Amino acid sequence: MTDSPLARWERHNGVVLAVASLLYLASYAIRVLGHGLPNVVRDLCLAVTFAAWAVFLVDYAVRLRLSGQRLHRFLRTHWLDTVVLLLPLLRPVRIVQAYETVQRHHDQPRLALHARVITYAGVSVTLLGFAGSLALYQQEHAAPGADIVTYGDSVWFTCTTLSTVGYGDLAPVTPLGRLVSVGVMACGLALLGAVTGTFSSWLLQVFAREGERPPESSESSSGASRHDGD
Structure with a gap:
């Protein structure tokens, strides 16, 4: 250090x-x-x-x-x-x-790398989602012709955007609201990629360790054959 x-x-x-x-x-x-x-x-x-x-x-x-x-x-x-x-x-x-x-x-001692990445991504998406929904609601709720008029609408839009689902039932109408939405989209894609990549890396390591481990059935059968020969 x-x-x-x-x-x-x-x-x-x-x-x-x-x-x-x-x-x-x-x-x-x-x-x-x-x-x-x-x-x-x-x-x-x-x-x-x-x-x-x-x-x-x-x-x-x-x-x-x-x-x-x-x-x-x-x-x-x-x-x-x-x-x-x-x-x-x-x-x-x-x-x-x-x-x-x-x-x-x-x-x-700290958490393992994979556990830390997934934990941090979960906490980050929660905090960013909350902050994004606040900013979006502040810009949209009083705008003429707005779809997002309640904080519940803002939370729903933020969740669907962060999860990259995007139902399209709600949409921002103000320039700043759309800018916030773009930031939420980018954060959602980045965090989803981080979690997916970490989980895939963990699975590959698990499969690699299992591949290096000698199969127990083969060892036991060969041991039994030697014992019968004696």
Whole structure:
């Protein structure tokens, strides 16, 4: 394990970023779904949202400083971090990394690779689906001629899109709603590919181990033949 300043920073701030991601998602959800809440509650949620985003910004700036790279090179090698900073609704996936951070900090054994990929994909699709349904509902529910007018409609559309089923019974009508839908489609395809590839790799390893194992029936029959000959 490397012990550079950047590695130490990333090793010790995972839980903080995960908590900030949860707070960001929770405050955003309350603002989107809490139509009848008092203004003071909505303003408090907005303050929490900006505070959480400030934590993300500080983390990005510190990692840029500790990397020792120029800005253009850092943007090229950490483009996903830049996208997540500009689209904070993708940030709750950081919660997935909290388990890894805690386990490494305490030198505890982690799950096997295949189990980790499937677990992380499941958690990621849940968080991304929730964030995507919130963003879609916020853009669509009040639009003229909208199909997605309730949060239940938004959840249904997000689930069918993430699962790559796409019944077509609901469709976004606003430009931002369609942009969110494209992102949900891309995430669904990527996560489905990751899970499918990992499961296929695990099956191949199982079959390979079974192929290397000598068949017990042949061994027992040959042993019995030798015994009869004696």
